[in-house]
Amino acid sequence: MALAESIAFALFAIVTVSSAAGVVLVRDVWHSALLLGVSLVSVAVFYVMNQAAFVATMQILVYVGGVLVLITFAVMLTREDESVIEVTP
Amino acid sequence: MIPAETYLLLSAAIFCIGLFGILTRRNALIFLMSVELMLNAANINLVAFSLQHGNLTGQVFTLFTMALAAAEVAIGIGIVLVLYRNFTDVDVTKATTMRW
Numbered sequence: 776m777a778l779a780e781s782i783a784f785a786l787f788a789i790v791t792v793s794s795a796a797g798v799v800l801v802r803d804v805w806h807s808a809l810l811l812g813v814s815l816v817s818v819a820v821f822y823v824m825n826q827a828a829f830v831a832t833m834q835i836l837v838y839v840g841g842v843l844v845l846i847t848f849a850v851m852l853t854r855e856d857e858s859v860i861e862v863t864p
Numbered sequence: 865m866i867p868a869e870t871y872l873l874l875s876a877a878i879f880c881i882g883l884f885g886i887l888t889r890r891n892a893l894i895f896l897m898s899v900e901l902m903l904n905a906a907n908i909n910l911v912a913f914s915l916q917h918g919n920l921t922g923q924v925f926t927l928f929t930m931a932l933a934a935a936e937v938a939i940g941i942g943i944v945l946v947l948y949r950n951f952t953d954v955d956v957t958k959a960t961t962m963r964w
Contacts, residue, residue, distance in 0.1 A: 777865075784866050792877050795901050799885030804893050811897045814878075818904050821874075824866065825915045830923050834907075837930045842900065842937045849893055849941045853948040 784824065791817045804850050812843050871912035879905035892944045892954040896937060903933045 790813070797810040815838040822831035878901055885898035907926045914922025944954055951958045 780866060784870065788874050791874070792881070795878050795881045798897050798901060799881055799889060799894065804891060807894060807897060811900065814901065815904065818908060821871070821908055822911050825911045827911045827914065827923050827926075830907075830911055830926050833927060833930055837934055838900070841934055845937050845941050846893065846896060849896075849944050852945060853893070853954050 780824065783820075787817050787820045790814075791821075804854075808843065808846050808850055811846070812839055815839055815843070865915075868912055868916050871908055875905040875908045875912075878902075878908070890955050890957050892940075892947055892956050895956065896940045896944070899936065899940075900933060903929055 794810045794814040794817070798807050798814065801807050801810065816835065819831040819834040822828070822834060882898040882901035882905065885894055885901070889895070889898070907929055910922040910926045910929070912922075914920060914926075947956075947959055948954055
């Protein structure tokens with residue numbers, strides 16, 4: 776049981792740290808926001824490991840449901856148009 | 865049970881990644897995401913020590929931090945949108961009009 780917990784911790788630590796590094800390293804802001812979502816969800820797994828199921832629920836509801844949607848709105852509203860739609864008469 | 869030092873190491877790694885993002889990137893949206901990462905690093909420590917000490921104080925602190933993070937993003941989005949309206953970019957180094 777302890778071995779399984781250690782393996783799960785190591786796996787989710789790798790997922791969390793690598794996706795957090797991806798947030799600050801990738802060029803596209805949209806991919807950065809998606810990686811932030813991965814990182815926040817895997818942090819919720821650590822809360823479940825620490826017997827804090829309510830905090831994990833609030834993490835997913837508040838962060839992924841609220842904060843990430845707000846950031847996505849800002850990404851969409853402040854994006855430069857790299858592909859201008861050509862309207863031909 | 866995973867020892868608390870392991871959670872300290874994980875939390876320090878995530879905090880350093882967030883600090884690196886704030887110090888190196890110039891996009892204002894990356895700033896917001898990096899602050900979220902740093903707050904999450906603090907939350908991991910709070911929840912881990914809550915289990916270690918056997919009381920719920922750390923979890924209550926975590927809930928307060930989450931409310932603070934949500935409010936901070938709501939204000940930050942407004943600032944980013946004003947930055948984009950005035951400078952047609954979200955590069956924080958272009959906004960120098962309040963520099964003394």
